[in-house]
Amino acid sequence: MNIRSIEMPVHPLPASAQLSAPYAEALIAHAGRGWLRLNVPGHAAETNSFSSLTEAFGSRALLLDFPPLLEGLDLGAQTPMAEALALAAEAWGARRTWFLTNGASQGNQIASLVAPALGGTLVVQRSVHSSVIDGLVLSGLKAAFVQPSVDAEQGIAHGVTAEDLAATIARHPDAAAAYVVSPSYFGALADVRALADVAHAAGIPLIVDEAWGAHLGFHPRLPENALAQGADLVTSSTHKLAGSLTQSAMLHLGHGPFAQTLEPLVERAFRLVQSTSASALLMGSLDLARMTLVRNREAIGASVEAADRIRRAIRRFGRFTVVSDRFSDFPDIRAVDPLRIPIDTRAGGISGHEARRLLYRDHQIMVEVATDSAVVAVIGAGSVPETARFVEALHTLPAPLAGGADGLRLVLPQPGESRLTAREAFMSPTRVVPAAEAVGLVSADTLSAYPPGIPNVLPGEVVTAETVRFLQLTAAAPNGYVRGAVDPDVSRLRVVDPGVPHAD
Structure with a gap:
């Protein structure tokens, strides 16, 4: 039972x-x-x-x-x-x-x-x-x-x-x-x-x-x-x-x-x-x-108002932008969660990864996630954080383009061709090869820039050069992490051994 x-x-x-x-x-x-x-x-x-x-x-x-x-x-x-x-x-x-x-x-x-x-x-x-x-x-x-x-x-x-x-x-x-x-x-x-x-x-x-x-x-x-x-x-x-x-x-x-x-x-x-x-x-x-x-419905309302204060301050100061202000451009988006505050940091001259690192190290402020271009702050339902402290710390971050002087934004790679089911690839005989040699072969692992943990490579998909570069740049960023990688720097990948038939 x-x-x-x-x-x-x-x-x-x-x-x-x-x-x-x-x-x-x-x-x-x-x-x-x-x-x-x-x-x-x-x-x-x-x-x-x-x-x-x-x-x-x-x-x-x-x-x-x-x-x-x-x-x-x-x-x-x-x-x-x-x-x-x-x-x-x-x-x-x-x-x-x-x-x-x-x-x-x-x-x-x-x-x-x-x-x-x-x-x-x-x-x-x-x-x-x-x-x-x-x-x-x-x-x-x-x-x-x-x-x-x-x-x-x-x-x-x-x-x-x-x-x-x-x-x-x-x-x-x-x-x-x-x-x-x-x-x-x-x-x-x-x-x-x-x-x-x-x-x-x-x-x-x-x-x-x-x-x-x-x-x-x-x-x-x-x-x-x-x-x-x-x-x-x-x-x-x-x-x-x-x-x-x-x-x-x-x-x-x-x-x-x-x-x-x-x-x-x-x-x-x-x-x-x-x-x-x-x-x-x-x-x-x-x-x-x-x-x-x-x-605690009133407390949840206070949390929403706290998030609104942060968004209003970001818009007022003008250095950074609020990513969700552009959501109306996408036909699949019906509404926005007001307790999520996605901030385009590159608009203010600093990569998201570097912004997260400095907020953590110098200001004892933790944000939920960083990408090459943005950080996402979240406020729990019923929580009312020190909004002024976050806004002030955000606007003291260095610029221009600290932690990413080339100014390039990482673009999400297109997934490779799918040749096996996830289970077939995971259960197949595998070998670990240098990342460059994995291009064109079938991945045996799920590889995800984390957070958010959305897979960039699935078991059974062909590894592309574009994806390898994206994952390696993600891993090299401050606090960068690729879930499922053989090595922290994504120098090697696990692929299905092409010389051995996969299990049915």
Whole structure:
């Protein structure tokens, strides 16, 4: 029996229940009962014996660190955990919700594992997170990619249009589902309702990676979430902007026409990839995050106003520009997440990578992501940061073009030809070769400039010289990182060995 997938309460929950956190409250009460703990975890909440843990994280963390399957918490049907899951589903407008303890990446893997029961090809936005590609490796499905719109000036991908999604689905009569991303890393929201209509008209469900949108719909100034627009399965990275602890997330099942088909499939896939030792701390934080989002609407409004102050100041000073001010140029963008602040730093004479490095080193300010051209600052729902401090530090950064004197903007490379499925390439015999020799060969790995973690090379795709240059320049930038690379500098790549037949 899996304790985080038990039946929802039979009777409807009263409205006031959203103002409580049943699992978190039960966990706190359970910790106060003076247990002699002769079970795992091995620290047994002995705060004196494990003083290094206590000094680092506090005694409360140890006391609340319980294993699964405990009476009064999650063992059985009508439990605090079952109530917490039902409240989460209600708050996000889902038919059913699962708590995840390995991030939204786990949700994307579950969604990918569901698809083989529905068809032979997953129609996928090409700029999905690398965890979706990991899911394709696990599932073995073929993929048909829909190209997103690209801001060539910024070198960033946005979303896909309903027309492009429909055209790709039409070319693949064995389509299992459509898989899109909204919002993007830069805060661009797709027209999910139109995308859902297209998918449903073709007889397939719409899966949305809404990792960056867990807070959507919880305040009048925030756009509605994907579930409210007809999405069938939604990955929600609650820890990102909705206030739970890092690595905690949720997976939501919609109320649409595929709900009954998807629910048992999700349940099986969930059991396959969820830890049997899921953290009570992470799950308790999900329960508390949901309660806080519902209760603190005014605080969310203050967060939006804080983000507005930063954008107004950037426009007023004139050195930098706000990337999202140009989103109206792209037909796939329906709305903008106001808690995301993408800033074109090259407009102000400094690369995004260098701006991030100096903000971190000299001002103790962390931003979420840097690209060659921009940084993205994010404000959590309910957080009100020192906006003046950030604006002042940003405008004290050196110029012109510090950290990138050539003044060239990196352009996102076009993907190479796909010759194998992700699973075929991943499971094939491979060899590691110098990057220059990999050009023209088939990649065995997923390579992604990170963050945002959008794959630039997929397993099964031909490696191009353009992509190698892009990844090497990314890796060489301050704080640059390429997820999946053999070497930090991307000097070598793992490719499918052309001399050995690949596994079927």
